[in-house]
Amino acid sequence: MNEIVITGDGSHTIFHCSLNEHYHSTFGAITESKHVFIRNGLHCVSKDPVTIFEVGFGSGLNAYLAFLDARQHKRSVTYYTIEKYPLDFNVVQQLNYPSLLSAEESNKLLFYTLHETGWEKPIAVTSFFRLYKIKADLISFDPFFYFDVVFYDAFAPDKQPEMWTVEIFRRLYNRLNPGGILTTYCVKGEVKRNLKEAGFGIKKIPGPPGKREMLKAIKLPSASNMR
Numbered sequence: 088m089n090e091i092v093i094t095g096d097g098s099h100t101i102f103h104c105s106l107n108e109h110y111h112s113t114f115g116a117i118t119e120s121k122h123v124f125i126r127n128g129l130h131c132v133s134k135d136p137v138t139i140f141e142v143g144f145g146s147g148l149n150a151y152l153a154f155l156d157a158r159q160h161k162r163s164v165t166y167y168t169i170e171k172y173p174l175d176f177n178v179v180q181q182l183n184y185p186s187l188l189s190a191e192e193s194n195k196l197l198f199y200t201l202h203e204t205g206w207e208k209p210i211a212v213t214s215f216f217r218l219y220k221i222k223a224d225l226i227s228f229d230p231f232f233y234f235d236v237v238f239y240d241a242f243a244p245d246k247q248p249e250m251w252t253v254e255i256f257r258r259l260y261n262r263l264n265p266g267g268i269l270t271t272y273c274v275k276g277e278v279k280r281n282l283k284e285a286g287f288g289i290k291k292i293p294g295p296p297g298k299r300e301m302l303k304a305i306k307l308p309s310a311s312n313m314r
């Protein structure tokens with residue numbers, strides 16, 4: 088059972104009733120996603136074209152922000168995303184992201200396109216944004232592609248500890264291009280230790296409103312590519 092709730096910046100998030108967990112920060116869903124994944128993820132890698140891998144497609148907010156950012160900066164993005172429990176389209180239709188994030192009707196509609204496109208195949212959403220949605224369980228997923236940025240947006244480790252293991256981080260590390268980064272809102276000690284054990288260098292940076300810190304994990308030894 089899911090419920091849509093309003094967060095501090097007026098944007099929606101989803102409350103997952105059985106996990107007792109929100110999809111985003113209740114201080115502001117759009118504010119958090121922009122801060123953690125766009126400003127401190129996508130904008131920290133200068134490659135063009137750039138490839139992103141997102142853990143947890145969920146509401147599609149991160150994918151939509153990446154799409155809008157790619158359009159604004161005329162940058163070519165390939166966006167892989169994995170999701171085990173896709174949302175019902177009637178929930179997606181109630182989310183206020185298109186109206187808050189885009190003035191142009193065609194860009195608003197693209198939010199729904201991201202959800203409606205099929206799984207397990209590359210889709211050219213526009214000439215600069217390619218989407219590849221994978222309906223699978225991250226726990227047993229071995230990426231078959233390489234990427235530059237990971238948007239690590241799993242539910243928190245106290246709700247889903249199995250999503251934050253060394254084994255998973257190692258698989259991602261192996262497919263991350265040199266100079267690549269993994270960004271996440273979570274700064275829990277065990278997560279930091281597991282990332283380090285998988286090979287990442289860790290940097291704590293200021294978090295979005297309501298959170299003092301967030302994590303940027305860097306693929307060593309090529310951290311010199313970081314901006």
Ligand SMILES: C[S@@+](CC[C@H](N)C(=O)[O-])C[C@H]1O[C@@H](n2cnc3c(N)ncnc32)[C@H](O)[C@@H]1O
Pocket residue numbers: 109110111142143144145146147148149169170171172173223224225226240241242243247
């Ligand atoms: C914190 S939510 C964030 C979702 C999304 N990034 C957003 O902005 O709405 C975590 C997402 O991970 C998904 N998820 C949970 N367990 C998973 C698993 N084992 N494999 C893949 N996705 C999973 C959930 O269904 C949910 O959509």
